[in-house]
Amino acid sequence: xxxxxxxxxxxxxxxxxxxxxxxxxxxxxxxxxxxxxxxxxxxxxxxxxxxxxxxxxxxxxxxxxxxxxxxxxxxxxxxxxxxxxxxxxxxxxxxxxxxxxxxxxxxxxxxxxxxxxxxxxxxxxxxxxxxxxxxxxxxxxxxxxxxxxxxxxxxxxxxxxxxxxxxx
Numbered sequence: 462x463x464x465x466x467x468x469x470x471x472x473x474x475x476x477x478x479x480x481x482x483x484x485x486x487x488x489x490x491x492x493x494x495x496x497x498x499x500x501x502x503x504x505x506x507x508x509x510x511x512x513x514x515x516x517x518x519x520x521x522x523x524x525x526x527x528x529x530x531x532x533x534x535x536x537x538x539x540x541x542x543x544x545x546x547x548x549x550x551x552x553x554x555x556x557x558x559x560x561x562x563x564x565x566x567x568x569x570x571x572x573x574x575x576x577x578x579x580x581x582x583x584x585x586x587x588x589x590x591x592x593x594x595x596x597x598x599x600x601x602x603x604x605x606x607x608x609x610x611x612x613x614x615x616x617x618x619x620x621x622x623x624x625x626x627x628x629x
Contacts, residue, residue: 481508482553486560488516494563495611499527500556504563514548515563518556528557534603535561541597543590543614569610 478491485508492504494515505514519528528550538544545561552558568587572579579587591613598605605612 480553482516482558482560483549483551484508485549486514486516505560513563514560515545517559517561519558521552521555521557526557528559532559535559537601538598538603541594541601543594543616545614564614565616566614567611568613568615571615572610 478489480488480490482488482505486505487508487510488503488505490503494502494504496502500517500519502515502517505516506512507514517528517531519526532547532550535544535547539546543564545564547559547561549560550558566574568591575583594613595605595608
């Protein structure tokens with residue numbers, strides 16, 4: 462009986478740090494995926510916690526909205542590998558939000574997880590994938606002006622990630 466009570470307390474504590482958005486998304490306020498001058502990206506799930514999302518927040522009162530332009534660009538790039546699918550765009554309280562599929566770790570986080578060492582196979586594989594993604598963005602008429610390891614996300618369900626740096 463004690464275990465069930467502790468489980469209830471833990472679930473209530475988790476919910477205390479969450480907000481339901483658009484009656485569909487459970488935004489986990491303490492789980493920040495990224496942040497910058499644009500605002501924040503927070504981790505979210507479906508209400509039943511079976512599907513994961515990333516929610517980008519931008520204050521509604523900003524003079525020039527970046528999120529609206531970014532939404533349009535993502536829609537134009539939707540079929541590209543490594544481009545998150547846009548699930549919903551709207552407003553919540555004093556924020557503009559964009560809900561998108563959550564991808565895997567960024568290249569810089571993967572590098573740290575590999576003790577800041579990549580072998581030749583890993584470097585060439587990652588380099589090839591990065592070039593393909595930048596070429597795809599260019600083929601759609603866009604120039605990415607912020608290319609850095611933090612902006613390359615690895616595939617969430619990739620079967621190669623666990624062993625990619627072990628190959629010679």
